Amino acid sequence: MCGLAGYFAYRDAAVTPARETLAAVRDRMTARGPDGAGLWVAGDARVGLAHRRLSIIDLSDAGFQPMLSRDGRHAIVFNGEIYNYAALQAELEAEGRVFRGHSDTEVLLALYDRDGDAMLDRLRGMYAIALWDMERRRLLLARDPYGIKPLYIADVGGCIRFASQVKALLADPAIPQTIDPAGLVGFHMTGSVPEPFTLYRAISAVPAGHKIVVDAGGVGPAVPHATVVDRIARAEPRAFDAGAVQAALADSVRAHLVADVEVGIFLSSGVDSGALLGLMRDAADAPPIATTLRFEEFAGRDNDETPLAAEIARLYGARHHVRTVTGAEFAADIDAIGAAMDQPSIDGINSWFVSKATRELGLKVALSGLGGDELLAGYSSFRTMPQTHRYAGPLARVPGLGPVARAALKRLAPRLLDRNPKLAGLFDLPASWAGTYLLRRAVLLPFELDAVLDRDTVAEGLERLDILGLIGRAVPVGAGSDVARVASLESSLYMRNQLLRDSDWAGMAHGLEIRVPLVDYTLLGQVAPMMGAITPGLGKATLAAAPSVPLPDHVVNRPKTGFSIPVASWLSNSQSAPDRRDARQWARHVAGLFVGDAAAPIAA
Known part of the structure; x- marks a missing residue:
């Protein structure tokens, strides 16, 4: 690296x-x-x-x-x-x-x-x-x-x-x-x-x-x-074989342990990193070093990763290090984060701190569970996107309905629209898979851009970007299942442009190589033919059972929290729960780090 x-x-x-x-x-x-x-x-x-x-x-x-x-x-x-x-x-x-x-x-x-x-x-x-x-x-x-x-x-x-x-x-x-x-x-x-x-x-x-x-x-x-989209598009469908998937997962972990230095792992309370730790323990000669982040704001809440992560670490005999990150450290690091961030991103703060903590242990390499949701249908988008496309698509294809519906919502239900800003895109974007995906992942929808950028920039930017065409190229032609379509979209867009890129700049800022065994082209080739047979929960259950000592049921069936970090409360100095507008607030601040006109300074 x-x-x-x-x-x-x-x-x-x-x-x-x-x-x-x-x-x-x-x-x-x-x-x-x-x-x-x-x-x-x-x-x-x-x-x-x-x-x-x-x-x-x-x-x-x-x-x-x-x-x-x-x-x-x-x-x-x-x-x-x-x-x-x-x-x-x-x-x-x-x-x-x-x-x-x-x-x-x-x-x-x-x-x-x-x-x-x-x-x-x-x-x-x-x-x-x-x-x-x-x-x-x-x-x-x-x-x-x-x-x-x-x-x-x-x-x-x-x-x-x-x-x-x-x-x-x-x-x-x-x-x-x-x-x-x-x-x-x-x-x-x-x-x-x-x-x-x-x-x-x-x-x-x-x-x-x-x-x-x-x-x-x-x-x-x-x-x-x-390419990912081509591998998924060309996959010949076959029945799901849990044993074959688990063997492929174990093979990928073994491959990603090749190094002449010690390899650690980022450990959360989720299935992806927990199963990787188990597979890593199966393949490694010594107990792995695992790093978990702790945030005071999350203490006693469902999104506190540390208690369950500690249990998983004990299960696999890992040398477990818990690193507490505070709002004061975030404020102290914000200039360094901005300098290290290679392109603007609303994510990556979690990767920055877990990489920092891992490098403090003297490690140069760490595994990450990134990619499990995209490969094995772990996101709710694998359920909600097909539903949205199926049920809202016919209405969204009615010519001219979108602008009319948006105008009506702004006039008749402004508070509803403020709480649910994506509602304004429901009447035209689901007409295509590309539009459905944009509705799912967008921070701002195209018709909201005038609120943050001048009209000339918006007009030229939208024309050059061609966002629906760009997204549409990630839809695998001929894919026979909704799972395959969503897997290709999530892997080729959100994961590539945000998660992988953030892992690169945040890890490299600390001289740490982040490896992602669940983001492996060989593994994709083995799983892609079975994507059409992956039902909700099946992929993650298969991953959880892949180690010789499977993850316990209460880990597998725990509600998904993600690898979260309390940026919203640090920005506002409050303990309030985040909502959809927090990503927009952070996006404005990040944009300011690159092009000026930043949001209010961050306080400790």
Whole structure:
């Protein structure tokens, strides 16, 4: 795990960044890689690669990046982990290839030398790759299927720059910092900036599961090599097999424990992290270290994670650490959180503090239960979205009904609309799956944006973003079940744009690699054919029973609380329960951290 950066001046007339500029971009990501820094520039200075290292696999200098192949024909910088690298290395060694060490980065170089871009089909893991082919004068950029690891590009004046963080690229003065209305509008609507947009017009994301090739002909299009929506769409339906799912879950956990350092786990009171801890204990040689957050505001309430988390830790013999977080610490950390947050997000505070607490224990790697709800139909959206689409869809397809209904609600029932702002979208959005999903996940609906942004920004942002088209591309064509559709939508949008991205910046801010065994493309391939047979509760019950010692029934059947944090009460200095408007209040504050006009300062 680490941070990568680089550039390629593909046009002869392009001005190349200075070596010092590349170093500055790299060192904006020092927190991602506190264990070392590297920089390589080609002899003609047309290509440069840079790297910050967090040593996880092969702690020796043999894992140092940028890394050149033994014959000097290829150079690479890589962020992530390839969990099947040892098997790939053994396969390559059997063919006579010789390795200096045992890093997954060196395996990528050898695999590319043999297979070219087809190597991407062999990888199990999370990754962002930038590989320079010196003979072909060709740059390959690629991301893993789920988009766990970020990779951003800026094509300016015939020179493409790239880095693991948006804010790192901003260290290059050649990159314009003009705000993109699409990114700003997207954030206010969804609570995060939808990929491939960023907050800046000049910077975009390499889409998850895609590759981009840059050569003398210019920057090629983003080409899919493995995507979540395609894997779900192509799955051949079959009956649910709990044993097969549990075996696949155990296999994924074993794969995600590959490391030359100790691996810990984030532990809440829920099924996902509890089952992962049990599977981790089954596979590990020693009792795992588990970290749980405690909040004084939640003491004695249902959303207090600590009592049940402690019980789960005892069940699996974990070394359990409970870390109390207070409003005062939140206030003290808010500037650091804003600086570390790479793109605006209404989430991620929980990941910040649990990562901070885990790194305080000396760990560099921790497992997270993120992804279980998306894979195994744990969210209420798997029930409510099909119902909304089915029952409200016909009415929503009546031409012109939406604006008329909104006007009537504002005039006749303003208090009802204030308590339930999404009611205003019920009369037109459920006409499509994309609209139904937007209604479910939106922070602000399109017709509410004028309250927080000027009309010109809203108009241009909505046009560029095309939010319904963007969401619609995440609906798997031909999927035979509502569960498959919702799984694809949640995984490709909310999880990718918010949960995974937040885990990346928040974990990396503390030099902690967060691994997500339930967000695994191999695992998805085994579960996707059975999605149509997953009924409410079945997926999570199957996960809970996967460890050799299953989770007890009172954990499995406990009402879902999520990995929550009392931001609302910290912002308002009150103990009141959060409601729908709290996300909007926090969104306004976060937007202010990036573009000014922040909400009122946060008090301790």
